[in-house]
Amino acid sequence: MRTPSERSGGESSRTELFDRLIGHGKGALTLEQKIQLAADLRAGSRETSREMDAYFLAEAERLAQGLDDARARMDELQKVHERLTSPPWHTGIFLGIAPTARGAAAVVAINGATRVVNVATTVDVDALAPGAEVMLGPELNVVVGALAQGFLATGDTAAFDRWISDDRMVVRWRDDEVIVRAAPALRTDDLRPGDHVRWSRTLGMAFERLERSRGEQFFLEDTPADSFTDIGGLDTQIEELQRTVRLHFDHPDTVSRYRLRRKASVLLVGPPGTGKTMVARALANWLAGFGGSGRSRFMNVKPAGLHSMWYAQSEANYREAFRVAREAGANEPSVPVVMFFDEVDAVGSARGDWGHRVDDRVLTALMTELDGLESRGNVLVVAATNRRDALDPALLRAGRLGDLILEIPRPDRTAARDIFRRHLPADLPLETGASREAILDAGISRIYAPHGLGDLATVTLRDGKRRTVVGRDLVNGASIAKICQSAMERACLREAETGDAGLRTGDLLEAIDRELETATRGLSPRNCRQYLSDLPQDVDVVKVEPVRVRGARREHRILRIA
Numbered sequence: 001m002r003t004p005s006e007r008s009g010g011e012s013s014r015t016e017l018f019d020r021l022i023g024h025g026k027g028a029l030t031l032e033q034k035i036q037l038a039a040d041l042r043a044g045s046r047e048t049s050r051e052m053d054a055y056f057l058a059e060a061e062r063l064a065q066g067l068d069d070a071r072a073r074m075d076e077l078q079k080v081h082e083r084l085t086s087p088p089w090h091t092g093i094f095l096g097i098a099p100t101a102r103g104a105a106a107v108v109a110i111n112g113a114t115r116v117v118n119v120a121t122t123v124d125v126d127a128l129a130p131g132a133e134v135m136l137g138p139e140l141n142v143v144v145g146a147l148a149q150g151f152l153a154t155g156d157t158a159a160f161d162r163w164i165s166d167d168r169m170v171v172r173w174r175d176d177e178v179i180v181r182a183a184p185a186l187r188t189d190d191l192r193p194g195d196h197v198r199w200s201r202t203l204g205m206a207f208e209r210l211e212r213s214r215g216e217q218f219f220l221e222d223t224p225a226d227s228f229t230d231i232g233g234l235d236t237q238i239e240e241l242q243r244t245v246r247l248h249f250d251h252p253d254t255v256s257r258y259r260l261r262r263k264a265s266v267l268l269v270g271p272p273g274t275g276k277t278m279v280a281r282a283l284a285n286w287l288a289g290f291g292g293s294g295r296s297r298f299m300n301v302k303p304a305g306l307h308s309m310w311y312a313q314s315e316a317n318y319r320e321a322f323r324v325a326r327e328a329g330a331n332e333p334s335v336p337v338v339m340f341f342d343e344v345d346a347v348g349s350a351r352g353d354w355g356h357r358v359d360d361r362v363l364t365a366l367m368t369e370l371d372g373l374e375s376r377g378n379v380l381v382v383a384a385t386n387r388r389d390a391l392d393p394a395l396l397r398a399g400r401l402g403d404l405i406l407e408i409p410r411p412d413r414t415a416a417r418d419i420f421r422r423h424l425p426a427d428l429p430l431e432t433g434a435s436r437e438a439i440l441d442a443g444i445s446r447i448y449a450p451h452g453l454g455d456l457a458t459v460t461l462r463d464g465k466r467r468t469v470v471g472r473d474l475v476n477g478a479s480i481a482k483i484c485q486s487a488m489e490r491a492c493l494r495e496a497e498t499g500d501a502g503l504r505t506g507d508l509l510e511a512i513d514r515e516l517e518t519a520t521r522g523l524s525p526r527n528c529r530q531y532l533s534d535l536p537q538d539v540d541v542v543k544v545e546p547v548r549v550r551g552a553r554r555e556h557r558i559l560r561i562a
Contacts, residue, residue, distance in 0.1 A: 014048060017041060018055040087138035091152060093203060094132040094143070097125065106143045108134060112202045118142040131183035131207050153198070157210060160195045171197060171206060175312045181205045194323075215324025218299045223288050224281035231278050232422045233415025233477065237406050241266065241283065244404055245380075249290045263403035265370065265381040267344075267396070269388045270408030271530055273478030276384035279408065280340045283382060287336040291378070297328055297337045303347040307362070315365035322369040329379045337379045344383040348395045363392060370400040386530055389537065410476055413448045419477050420444070423484035424503075429491070431502035443483075443508045447471040453513065456520045459528055460543040461536070468547075471512075473531055474519040486511035520546050 021034050029037065042049045092108040098116050099105075104125065105116050117136060119125050123143055128134065133147035158171035158178065169182050169191075180199055189209050191197070199206040228238050248255050248262050255262075266283075268276040281298065288296040299321070306317040321339070329337045341347075347362055370381065383401050385391060396402040411419055420440050430436060446452045448471065457469040487507040495501045523531065525541040535541065 014041075014051055015055070018052060021052075022056075022059060089138065089144060090136045090140055091147060092134055092136055093152065093200075093205075094128045094130060094134045095203070095205075096130050106134070108136065108143065109203050110136065110140060115140065120144045129184045130181065131185075131205060153207070155198050155200045155207070157196050158199050158206070159193075160191045160197050160206075160209075161193055163191075169206060171199060173199075173201075179204075183207045212327075213320075213324070215320070215328070218301060218321060218324055219328075220298045220300065223294075223296050224284045224298050226278055226281040227285055228282045230422065231275055231282060231477075232419035233411040234275060234279065234408065235418075237408060238279070238282075241279070241404070241406060242286065245283075245287070246290075261399075264379070264399075265383065265401050265403045267388075267401040267405045268382065268384040268408050269386070269405060270384075271386050271410055271476060271533075273476035274408045274410060275477045276408050277340070277342060278477075279406075280338065280382040280384065283380075284336070284338040284340075287338065287380070291334040291336050293332070293334045295335050297332075297335055299325060299337065299339045301339055301341050303341060303343065307347075312361075314362045318362065318365045318369060322372065325379050326372075333378055335378065339379065339381045341381070341383040343385065344401070345385045345387045345390045348383075348385070348391045348401075363395070367395060367400055370395075410472070411480070412472075413444055416447065416475065416480060417444055419480045420484065423481050424488075428488065429495075429502045431504045434502065434505065439503065439505050439508055442505045443512060446509050446512050447475055447516075453516060455547045456516060457523055457547055458545045459523075459532065459535070459541055460545070462540045462542050465539075467532065467535065469520070469523065469528075469532065469544075471516050474516055479515050479519065483508070483511045483515050486514070 017037065020029055021038055023029065038052070041052055090110060092110040092115075095107040095109055095114070097104050098107050100116065102118070104119070106119050106125070106128070107114060107116050109115075118141060120137075120142055123145060128143075128146060133152045134143050135145045135147060136142065137144050156173065158173040158180075161170040161172050161177065163169050164179065167182050167187060168179060169186075171178050171180055178201075181204060183205060185208055186197065186206055191209060196210040196212055197206040198208050198210055228242075231238065244263055248260075268279055270276055284296045284298040288294055301321055306321065307314045308317060325337050325339050328335075347366055349363075381401070388396075388405075391401075394400070396405070417440055420443060424436065424440070426436065428436070430439070453471045455468045455470060456474065459467045459469060461467070487503060487510070490507045490510065491501075491503040523544045523546070525544055528541055528544055529535055
């Protein structure tokens, strides 16, 4: 009898024959052929039969492992499919428990609507507190779990006013009093009137106390570096300011015996550019030496930055600025706090004035806050204006901005020379043969001598009267600083280009002429009162005519006659 190998002509190995037994598809053996081939292989020898059994068992094991892997993969795919197609859960706020015919149910708020829903058996109802964030099922009919606090921690802010019961409070929101429920976390918190809380208008519930802003945006980072020694021409005003403030620091017992009230405010009145802001900054620097800490806090409060288009928000902004100042003073009693209001007439204009651009309630809020500063010994308000006549009289009374009113005038000859000296350093390179005092004499003469620069403009009033404008009417500390800078820049540029070193008298005179001519072109009937304080208040200015300076520029000096 021939073996299967011999029948196949010896061309196929046993493994190939085994593969044919399990082959399928096009060209595969039929079932009858596979049975006959298997019988022939088993009849060949025991060894062949054993090998065939081992082959079939290995194939069966491989197929079984593949089936297990396929089932596991199917399970993973099924889970992914469930995640992708399962309906979403929803979030809500737990408000409390309500008894129903079917047992205790949860009252929840969802998107502004309130629902009474079931609670899943896996949820511990006793662990839920009003205000807790919960998850609801796809049909919004059952609480299925609790969320970690913070996912829905948004809302409006309001100011706590008072408690009216164990779980209800009154908060102030946009000047309205609103009664809300308090979350359990708030009931144990030590709330004080004015503390900010996060609350929901829709739910009528307050959730948490918020830390109040420290108002760092109002403060300069460091104590101002300006010093009174940097300010020229205002020695009398600076001395009066220092004497008034120093009295309360150096002699508190004497002040107490005379029952003097501390001056809590200073109003600086003067034309633009006369150094009012520098005085305020230098005052903060000077006060730093009295507290023992060597520091002071300077708040540069800009009235325009506190105004808002929203109803009552401007008043709230002013209250916030003063609150920040009071808290800064209370937290560091040894550090003086200076609140500086520049252009205070922007908010302090007379109430009822038809041209008043700010609501009267804003001014009232400002005056109320000024009254509240009397008990803060280390908070000083400094305000500046160039329109004292426009301020409301109630703002100028003592206890508000009338404690100390300092006039900051335009510089006269002596003050101007002092300012020039501060801005033209003694070690400045000068032209050969020139002296610093001679250059200063020429500059002062150019501005103040009767025949220096001459008439710059003519102002015509409605009644026909005319008033000439001269250099002394337009010059101020800021313009002198600019003149000195321009003169030094001119000298520096000449030396860089030609090698001709030193400041010349002509450099200063040229800078003076240019600055005053520029100031003259800026005069108009609307703003000339800011420069000319002697104009009558009841007669309008109808025309300002610049006068062309005739003739060559000449050096004029004031002769000192013994």
